[in-house]
Amino acid sequence: MADGPTINTIAERAGVSIASVSRVLNGLPTRQETVRKVMAAADELGYVRNAVARSLKSRRTHQVAFAMADVGNPAYLAMLREIQPVLKAAGYRLVLHSTDAVAADEIDVLHSLGERYVDGLIMSPLRVTEAHLRMLATARAPVVIIGSVPEGTRVDNVRADSRTGVRLAVDHLYALGRRRIAMINGPLDTVPGAARGAAYREALHDLGLPYDESLVQIGDFYRPEGARAVAALLDRVPDVDALMCANDLIALGALDVLRAAGKRVPEDVAVVGMDDTDLAAASWPSLTSVSLGSAERGKAAAELLLERLRGDAGEPRVVTVPPRLAVRASTAGPDYDRRQSGYDGEGGGK
Amino acid sequence: MADGPTINTIAERAGVSIASVSRVLNGLPTRQETVRKVMAAADELGYVRNAVARSLKSRRTHQVAFAMADVGNPAYLAMLREIQPVLKAAGYRLVLHSTDAVAADEIDVLHSLGERYVDGLIMSPLRVTEAHLRMLATARAPVVIIGSVPEGTRVDNVRADSRTGVRLAVDHLYALGRRRIAMINGPLDTVPGAARGAAYREALHDLGLPYDESLVQIGDFYRPEGARAVAALLDRVPDVDALMCANDLIALGALDVLRAAGKRVPEDVAVVGMDDTDLAAASWPSLTSVSLGSAERGKAAAELLLERLRGDAGEPRVVTVPPRLAVRASTAGPDYDRRQSGYDGEGGGK
DNA sequence: TGATCGTCTGTAAACGTTTACGGATTGGGG
DNA sequence: CCCCAATCCGTAAACGTTTACAGACGATCA
Numbered sequence: 001m002a003d004g005p006t007i008n009t010i011a012e013r014a015g016v017s018i019a020s021v022s023r024v025l026n027g028l029p030t031r032q033e034t035v036r037k038v039m040a041a042a043d044e045l046g047y048v049r050n051a052v053a054r055s056l057k058s059r060r061t062h063q064v065a066f067a068m069a070d071v072g073n074p075a076y077l078a079m080l081r082e083i084q085p086v087l088k089a090a091g092y093r094l095v096l097h098s099t100d101a102v103a104a105d106e107i108d109v110l111h112s113l114g115e116r117y118v119d120g121l122i123m124s125p126l127r128v129t130e131a132h133l134r135m136l137a138t139a140r141a142p143v144v145i146i147g148s149v150p151e152g153t154r155v156d157n158v159r160a161d162s163r164t165g166v167r168l169a170v171d172h173l174y175a176l177g178r179r180r181i182a183m184i185n186g187p188l189d190t191v192p193g194a195a196r197g198a199a200y201r202e203a204l205h206d207l208g209l210p211y212d213e214s215l216v217q218i219g220d221f222y223r224p225e226g227a228r229a230v231a232a233l234l235d236r237v238p239d240v241d242a243l244m245c246a247n248d249l250i251a252l253g254a255l256d257v258l259r260a261a262g263k264r265v266p267e268d269v270a271v272v273g274m275d276d277t278d279l280a281a282a283s284w285p286s287l288t289s290v291s292l293g294s295a296e297r298g299k300a301a302a303e304l305l306l307e308r309l310r311g312d313a314g315e316p317r318v319v320t321v322p323p324r325l326a327v328r329a330s331t332a333g334p335d336y337d338r339r340q341s342g343y344d345g346e347g348g349g350k
Numbered sequence: 351m352a353d354g355p356t357i358n359t360i361a362e363r364a365g366v367s368i369a370s371v372s373r374v375l376n377g378l379p380t381r382q383e384t385v386r387k388v389m390a391a392a393d394e395l396g397y398v399r400n401a402v403a404r405s406l407k408s409r410r411t412h413q414v415a416f417a418m419a420d421v422g423n424p425a426y427l428a429m430l431r432e433i434q435p436v437l438k439a440a441g442y443r444l445v446l447h448s449t450d451a452v453a454a455d456e457i458d459v460l461h462s463l464g465e466r467y468v469d470g471l472i473m474s475p476l477r478v479t480e481a482h483l484r485m486l487a488t489a490r491a492p493v494v495i496i497g498s499v500p501e502g503t504r505v506d507n508v509r510a511d512s513r514t515g516v517r518l519a520v521d522h523l524y525a526l527g528r529r530r531i532a533m534i535n536g537p538l539d540t541v542p543g544a545a546r547g548a549a550y551r552e553a554l555h556d557l558g559l560p561y562d563e564s565l566v567q568i569g570d571f572y573r574p575e576g577a578r579a580v581a582a583l584l585d586r587v588p589d590v591d592a593l594m595c596a597n598d599l600i601a602l603g604a605l606d607v608l609r610a611a612g613k614r615v616p617e618d619v620a621v622v623g624m625d626d627t628d629l630a631a632a633s634w635p636s637l638t639s640v641s642l643g644s645a646e647r648g649k650a651a652a653e654l655l656l657e658r659l660r661g662d663a664g665e666p667r668v669v670t671v672p673p674r675l676a677v678r679a680s681t682a683g684p685d686y687d688r689r690q691s692g693y694d695g696e697g698g699g700k
Numbered sequence: 701t702g703a704t705c706g707t708c709t710g711t712a713a714a715c716g717t718t719t720a721c722g723g724a725t726t727g728g729g730g
Numbered sequence: 731c732c733c734c735a736a737t738c739c740g741t742a743a744a745c746g747t748t749t750a751c752a753g754a755c756g757a758t759c760a
Binding site: 004046047048049050051052053055056061063071072074077080081084085088093094095096097098111112114115116117138140252278279282283284285 | 354396397398399400401402403405406411413421422424427430431434435438443444445446447448461462464465466467488490602628629632633634635
């Protein structure tokens with residue numbers, strides 16, 4: 001596989017200088033005759049511009065990185081799905097990092113911006129540490145954070161409003177007559193865990209319901225642990241009548257356990273998930289879920305970043321995406337499902 | 351944001367030549383004293399190696415591209431999940447392309463290898479055209495194809511065995527006593543569509559069942575269209591007793607329609623999906639599905655590519671990943687589910 | 701003491717582009 | 731016929747590295 005042709009090869013064959021070749025390839029004003037010769041030579045040789053050399057000179061890579069906490073989590077995938085086409089349309093390639101929610105990995109990604117292999121970064125850290133903030137302050141390329149960030153941090157960021165999201169869900173459960181509403185949460189030292197926990201407490205308060213420690217169960221954000229958490233809760237509080245789960249995976253775990261325990265959903269226990277992933281619509285009973293707008297957040301983040309890349313040097317911006325409650329059978333009952341599950345609904349494929 | 355420090359800045363500050371700096375940074379034998387000075391200067395300046403310049407000189411980008419047909423399809427995501435860590439462990443970054451299964455886009459990606467912004471490519475085309483083959487033959491970097499490729503194509507490739515997969519499913523349905531087994535397929539001009547269709551026919555033949563045109567319904571590979579296809583089939587053949595669906599999304603659409611039509615699953619109609627995505631375990635009734643080993647295929651592809659990148663110039667290799675039937679409630683019935691859905695099963699989170 | 705060897709370091713070229721600058725060519729006007 | 735402006739093009743430097751080569755230096759040996 002002989003070394004591919006370069007601008008030099010073309011120059012030689014066309015009998016012009018490399019400067020002319022470059023000019024032609026970049027569409028700068030050039031005599032017709034020269035254009036013809038260069039184009040002909042380029043075609044014959046099957047020339048393709050070397051992106052690396054180009055980037056070195058132009059200081060632009062036309063690549064953007066997206067660092068997601070977890071390639072397995074549908075919420076991040078939803079972001080990815082939106083980010084990808086936006087970047088592509090703007091002529092950027094997407095470099096994907098998976099940090100497994102390990103802070104050190106995230107710091108690494110931030111640090112590696114110094115390598116200048118990307119023009120910008122979109123990142124969704126699960127926790128934001130001191131080290132994150134320090135790195136952010138000195139980042140060598142524009143960064144957009146998806147998720148909340150301490151007040152005053154000078155960085156573009158797109159946040160979900162999980163407080164309102166939880167509120168929507170709890171209000172919905174309350175309206176259905178539920179009064180013993182438990183919360184199954186992930187770790188409290190994660191950004192979403194903390195926010196959702198606080199919002200739950202607040203929502204109860206505003207409804208005049210007492211905050212009962214024994215109704216709160218902490219696990220992680222995955223299905224098996226979610227199931228274990230619900231089992232533990234059920235042991236402790238057999239007469240619970242609603243579960244507010246901190247994400248859909250936990251909620252699916254909850255459905256497993258409730259089914260095994262012979263509880264009817266939603267007659268005995270209503271269940272709400274969060275993130276409104278594909279799984280929510282697919283499960284049975286289909287899962288009422290709070291959409292925190294993952295898709296919209298991804299899109300917004302990509303657009304913010306693109307503005308920066310176009311040279312916008314204004315103040316850091318904060319975009320907040322409003323939540324939405326997707327009501328399904330796990331709270332509204334099978335009637336809901338019978339009404340909705342016709343084969344002409346559901347969206348899905350492109 | 352002053353321009354970051356370069357090897358020159360360091361050389362100046364440390365009072366040595368750029369060659370020495372480079373040597374130190376690359377761990378080549380150097381006097382202790384020099385190493386110390388360079389390291390000190392580098393630290394103070396917060397130096398980070400410029401990846402672009404490095405790539406230009408070394409002709410290695412340490413990036414690999416993965417071109418998937420559809421960022422939304424869980425089967426490809428499963429591949430992505432496996433590919434990512436393998437590459438990361440080997441020190442490669444992942445550039446993600448979504449081709450939306452458009453041949454022109456795929457050709458584009460192949461063509462863009464000439465830009466040399468990646469060291470290699472993993473691609474999973476839905477259809478393989480003449481143009482694909484031509485581009486593959488002259489690709490400017492190692493390529494691994496996930497999916498089948500015409501005999502004799504000189505390219506590494508990792509394939510699923512959908513023939514055996516369909517066979518497993520049809521045999522399973524037959525063993526359950528089903529005799530009117532329909533197939534809901536995607537377009538026949540796609541690689542998977544064609545393979546699955548042929549396999550279905552063959553499986554029936556080997557079981558001594560007649561091939562009945564009216565039992566075959568073609569749509570696309572997504573849920574709404576899958577639902578429409580099943581509805582059409584049901585109109586035509588009301589007494590069908592099993593559905594072999596060409597993927598899980600189609601199968602979910604099938605469940606929607608069957609439920610709306612008042613058919614019990616699996617008592618009246620047994621349903622099998624393909625790809626064994628997360629959705630299969632999450633749906634209700636949980637979906638029996640043929641795993642074509644997406645995850646394993648992704649992993650194998652990444653490993654094949656890494657071998658090439660390490661310089662292996664041997665003959666093209668073909669890896670075939672064996673399918674597996676994941677039996678769940680949509681064929682085995684709720685008993686199965688009651689046995690399995692305990693809260694300590696299911697896997698899932700990492 | 702001078703030749704020889706080995707170790708370490710600096711100079712410079714190279715990777716494949718883009719682009720500032722100035723020289724050559726052309727054409728038109730006086 | 732000459733001059734000037736406009737147009738086009740080539741030379742060379744630059745982007746930030748890596749690395750071949752050769753020079754400098756000190757030490758070792760005869």
